[in-house]
Amino acid sequence: MADVLYDKESDEAFRAYLSKGEIRLQCCSDCKGFRYPPRFACPHCLSRKWHWEKVSGEGVIETYLWYCQPVDPRFADVPYNVAVVRLAEGPAIYANITDAVLDDLKIGQPVWANIETRNGRPRLSFVRENPS
Amino acid sequence: MREQIWSKHDVAIVGVGTTRQGAHPGVSPYELALEAIEAALADAGIDDRTRIDGMITARQLDGSGIDPLDVSRLLGIAPRVTGYLDYGTGGFSNQYGAMLIATGVCDIVVCAFARNPPGALEAFSGAATYDADIGLVNAAAASAFGWTQHMARYGTDEATLGRVVVTARKFAAMNPIAAWQESLSLEEYLAQPYVIKPLRSLDIVKVTAGGVALIMARSDIARDLRKKPVYLHAVGRQQTPDIGEQDHFLCRGMRSAAAQVYGAAGMSPADIDVLLVSDASTVAIPLTLENYGFCEEGASANFIASGAIGPGGALPVNPHGGQLSEGYLVGWLHHAEMVRQLRGECGARQVPGAKVAQYTTTGRFREDYLSSIYVAD
Ligand SMILES: [Zn+2]
Numbered sequence: 172m173a174d175v176l177y178d179k180e181s182d183e184a185f186r187a188y189l190s191k192g193e194i195r196l197q198c199c200s201d202c203k204g205f206r207y208p209p210r211f212a213c214p215h216c217l218s219r220k221w222h223w224e225k226v227s228g229e230g231v232i233e234t235y236l237w238y239c240q241p242v243d244p245r246f247a248d249v250p251y252n253v254a255v256v257r258l259a260e261g262p263a264i265y266a267n268i269t270d271a272v273l274d275d276l277k278i279g280q281p282v283w284a285n286i287e288t289r290n291g292r293p294r295l296s297f298v299r300e301n302p303s
Numbered sequence: 304m305r306e307q308i309w310s311k312h313d314v315a316i317v318g319v320g321t322t323r324q325g326a327h328p329g330v331s332p333y334e335l336a337l338e339a340i341e342a343a344l345a346d347a348g349i350d351d352r353t354r355i356d357g358m359i360t361a362r363q364l365d366g367s368g369i370d371p372l373d374v375s376r377l378l379g380i381a382p383r384v385t386g387y388l389d390y391g392t393g394g395f396s397n398q399y400g401a402m403l404i405a406t407g408v409c410d411i412v413v414c415a416f417a418r419n420p421p422g423a424l425e426a427f428s429g430a431a432t433y434d435a436d437i438g439l440v441n442a443a444a445a446s447a448f449g450w451t452q453h454m455a456r457y458g459t460d461e462a463t464l465g466r467v468v469v470t471a472r473k474f475a476a477m478n479p480i481a482a483w484q485e486s487l488s489l490e491e492y493l494a495q496p497y498v499i500k501p502l503r504s505l506d507i508v509k510v511t512a513g514g515v516a517l518i519m520a521r522s523d524i525a526r527d528l529r530k531k532p533v534y535l536h537a538v539g540r541q542q543t544p545d546i547g548e549q550d551h552f553l554c555r556g557m558r559s560a561a562a563q564v565y566g567a568a569g570m571s572p573a574d575i576d577v578l579l580v581s582d583a584s585t586v587a588i589p590l591t592l593e594n595y596g597f598c599e600e601g602a603s604a605n606f607i608a609s610g611a612i613g614p615g616g617a618l619p620v621n622p623h624g625g626q627l628s629e630g631y632l633v634g635w636l637h638h639a640e641m642v643r644q645l646r647g648e649c650g651a652r653q654v655p656g657a658k659v660a661q662y663t664t665t666g667r668f669r670e671d672y673l674s675s676i677y678v679a680d
Contacts, residue, residue, distance in 0.1 A: 234448045235448070236500060242430075243432070265437060267437050278451070
């Protein structure tokens with residue numbers, strides 16, 4: 172992600188909703204398109220008008236990988252996975268599937284959003300078991 | 304079809320130089336650059352280096368690389384133009400040089416790259432953080448995402464990647480400057496543990512030190528120099544958006560670069576004698592074979608298993624051993640190899656009768672694509 176696009180204020184707002192138990196994505200107030208990660212302009216119509224819209228939290232695994240050896244000392248707790256999750260609302264998001272053990276993931280598998288706290292910060296992950 | 308502004312014989316590559324690749328403890332990248340440039344000047348038969356009026360170099364995301372002004376000072380010359388690209392991998396930097404020649408801004412351009420980052424021969428290249436919250440790190444993750452998807456969709460396997468490494472080592476054994484020349488079996492590959500599953504250590508390039516230089520010239524100048532020129536016929540490029548697009552990691556942007564480069568060159572995959580793929584990971588090779596049309600979608604595993612990409616095969620790929628075996632100068636060494644192959648200078652690893660060579664690369668997290676076609680005189 173180019174730093175110039177990274178919208179820190181919106182990212183914090185995204186996390187503030189997470190800490191209230193809500194998953195909301197930026198939604199363009201003009202063309203109604205969703206976007207993620209947070210940006211100040213709509214990539215579809217360039218509108219600067221947007222609002223936070225609740226999303227279903229449902230997604231599908233588009234692809235995934237497993238870190239089996241630490242390639243970066245900051246992330247030495249292996250194995251862990253990262254998946255590309257395609258949300259029902261359209262955007263794709265990188266996330267950990269936290270209830271999977273090695274070789275437990277499949278492309279096309281449905282996953283559900285899960286809000287957890289790590290290092291004192293709320294963050295979005297996904298699980299394979301429908302929590303509801 | 305887009306017309307390319309320069310015609311097929313406007314831009315000639317007239318000289319190449321390379322250092323040994325691997326570890327060079329305590330050697331400055333400028334020493335490596337100077338060694339490569341001197342070799343390229345001698346190769347071209349350019350005695351008067353003040354004739355150089357363009358100097359293009361590159362830096363990488365990790366800060367490694369060389370500055371064009373400093374290199375010019377080192378050579379004691381004052382070119383008309385100096386420039387460098389951030390993240391200047393081989394194809395992009397050489398296109399920059401070619402544009403200076405094709406537009407008449409410069410007559411003779413040196414394109415040079417050298418680096419000596421820490422961890423040579425040991426550390427994985429591609430250190431970058433894409434998402435610190437979830438531990439999405441290292442550029443090889445893009446390849447792992449892509450191959451997971453490829454295996455699921457087409458029923459391919461990890462042995463395909465293993466065969467790519469085994470092939471690269473076969474070629475590297477015939478390349479005296481290669482960092483990894485020892486042979487490797489598929490069994491040895493498969494016995495290795497995963498690093499970023501489905502990738503093993505051998506699938507991911509390691510950092511190496513070395514230098515490389517190419518000299519480009521206008522064709523009328525090229526004809527008076529020592530070696531037969533090699534021509535840069537055409538370049539195709541495509542940028543793609545981030546993961547918002549479907550199948551981002553299957554590198555569909557390659558298809559657009561392919562249409563452009565083949566269209567501008569008036570060629571098709573059948574015309575290519577030798578293919579040079581910027582192999583930051585093994586996955587680049589099967590995805591290139593499919594997306595550029597060397598085989599059908601999903602058929603790269605059989606193509607590779609048939610031996611087609613190896614020594615004596617129908618489409619030798621990376622006869623210098625590629626970055627996986629020769630050394631990782633971000634696609635630059637592939638260009639030196641194309642020139643040498645098209646001149647017939649490669650000894651045991653020479654692709655017989657090679658007249659047309661193609662280079663392909665991807666950049667960043669599968670966001671840039673480039674391909675160029677080089678043709679013998
Ligand atoms: Zn919009």
